[in-house]
Amino acid sequence: MRLYGVTVNGERKNLFVELDKAREIKAAVVGQGGKAATFKHSAEEIRIRDAKEAEDQFFDLGMKYYIAARSSAVQIGLMPVCGNLLSSRCRDVFEDRPVPKLFSE
């Protein structure tokens, strides 16, 4: 993947855009009397950018799962675990009474 940024008046702007878009930005800056040049992002820069975005996405998904799982477990004893939707009565600190759901032959 080839992605580009623009140096504007000596300041590097990491834009990660297509070349046409980078050229468009460069032309706009030059048109306003500034100095601009396009540059190609390195593979390492793109990898770091992608990793950061993935990290944010995984964290956001983790928060969603945690909130959904905990609230569901507390309210109705349903907790998603590794693809299961565990159905069980809660055994809590106020009602320390095990009422497991049993499946047996």
Place this chain on the structure above:
Amino acid sequence: MFLKTGLCRNYSLSDLGSPKKFGHCLPKLWKAFNADFASTTLRQFDTVIPTLQRWKDIRYPDKVLREGAVMEVVWVENTFPTFPIAESKSPPRYQVNGKELDKFVITTFAILQKSSVKYRYIVNNNAALREILTRYNADVEQIWA
């Protein structure tokens, strides 16, 4: 997802999604996470991960139909030794400990140096939701404070 949050710093998305490399295998993810973020605070979860992984074996009902299962969510410390049914005669037991999962989330946040401004805002503007997300465990307040 929280383990993959940390792992994607050093592993590609294709590695994290590959069943051969990681996929949904918690022990593999846990081993790599421990290698990347060496911390003694993680040791306390070494027994939690296999407990959760067992749930993957019963995603489809065949094993449950064959062997039976005892499934429960608990909010107290480890209750395995006090369970009243004799282990030898009882079906396999599958348990999720809510307090341990809370502790796991708190610990990984500290390791990853993460917090969620967005969800903190949402939770703190919904009193009913906040109560549910902190019930049974005062320690979890720190996530939303």
